[in-house]
Amino acid sequence: MSGSDPTGRFSNRVADYVRYRPDYPPALLDWLHREIGVPTETLVADIGAGTGISTRLFLASGHPVIAVEPNAPMREAAEALLAHEYLRLKLVDGTAEATTLADDSVGLVSAAQAFHWFDTTAVRREWSRILHPGGMALVFWNSRLLDASPFLVGYEQLLLEFGTDYTEVAERYQDDDTMRAWFGDGLRGIAQFPNTQTMDADGLRGRLLSSSYAPPPGHPRHAPMLEALQQLFDAHAVDGKIAFEYQTRAFVGTLD
Numbered sequence: 023m024s025g026s027d028p029t030g031r032f033s034n035r036v037a038d039y040v041r042y043r044p045d046y047p048p049a050l051l052d053w054l055h056r057e058i059g060v061p062t063e064t065l066v067a068d069i070g071a072g073t074g075i076s077t078r079l080f081l082a083s084g085h086p087v088i089a090v091e092p093n094a095p096m097r098e099a100a101e102a103l104l105a106h107e108y109l110r111l112k113l114v115d116g117t118a119e120a121t122t123l124a125d126d127s128v129g130l131v132s133a134a135q136a137f138h139w140f141d142t143t144a145v146r147r148e149w150s151r152i153l154h155p156g157g158m159a160l161v162f163w164n165s166r167l168l169d170a171s172p173f174l175v176g177y178e179q180l181l182l183e184f185g186t187d188y189t190e191v192a193e194r195y196q197d198d199d200t201m202r203a204w205f206g207d208g209l210r211g212i213a214q215f216p217n218t219q220t221m222d223a224d225g226l227r228g229r230l231l232s233s234s235y236a237p238p239p240g241h242p243r244h245a246p247m248l249e250a251l252q253q254l255f256d257a258h259a260v261d262g263k264i265a266f267e268y269q270t271r272a273f274v275g276t277l278d
Contacts, residue, residue: 040073040099042228044164044219046134047270051083053213054160058274064129067152069118069145070136074100076162077111080132086110088128092117119144123152132160138195142204150277158210161201162272164217170267173258180254184247185235201273208276219266223255226264 054060062084068077071089073096080087081104089104091097092115101113116122118133118140131149133140149159168178181188202209221229230236230251237243258264 038228038232047215067128069133076134081108090116164268188235205275210275215270217268
């Protein structure tokens with residue numbers, strides 16, 4: 023597939039994605055349940071579920087989940103990781119814009135890190151179709167804090183120097199004003215949660231290689247990138263670890 027195709031660009035990165043991508047903070051669902059008032063028995067359509075990181079968050083909180091993911095290797099990884107553990111899970115081959123789900127079939131539509139790849143006009147129509155009347159959409163993702171530490175400043179520079187299309191991908195993430203406009207009068211809440219991922223050198227390497235803009239093995243920038251990454255780690259690690267700091271941003275509301 024084309025490197026610009028979001029459906030296929032993670033196919034060769036599934037193992038690193040499973041092992042090294044960050045989770046989301048439990049405080050996110052505490053907020054959804056307590057402040058927004060979404061019941062834990064609500065059926066969730068987790069769109070662009072990938073390897074199941076966000077799916078597990080909902081399942082662990084008691085939600086039944088339909089995980090919608092078009093990338094077969096990622097969907098298979100989610101099934102291997104979660105299907106034996108959670109009985110209230112169904113995996114579906116579908117896209118954000120064409121989920122294959124029935125009209126008026128779910129109470130909450132959720133999209134995590136994949137939202138910036140979607141056609142946001144088409145998904146609004148599709149999600150409105152599959153939601154129960156009064157049902158809500160939840161959009162959230164981990165935003166890396168670019169200048170929270172000297173390590174993170176150096177990591178950003180590394181991506182700018184070695185990433186294949188890092189700038190184009192980074193610019194796809196929506197800001198708060200864009201999300202407010204997307205929800206319009208249906209917006210019910212915005213929240214932010216701190217989220218930190220602590221990694222050793224192998225974990226940092228895997229985290230970088232899980233990113234779609236990291237040059238893969240065989241690319242002329244791959245080996246120099248990994249050398250620069252090791253130098254960055256050596257310069258900033260404390261007791262053999264570095265802290266990857268994020269802010270989890272969340273937006274929720276109706277799409278009526």
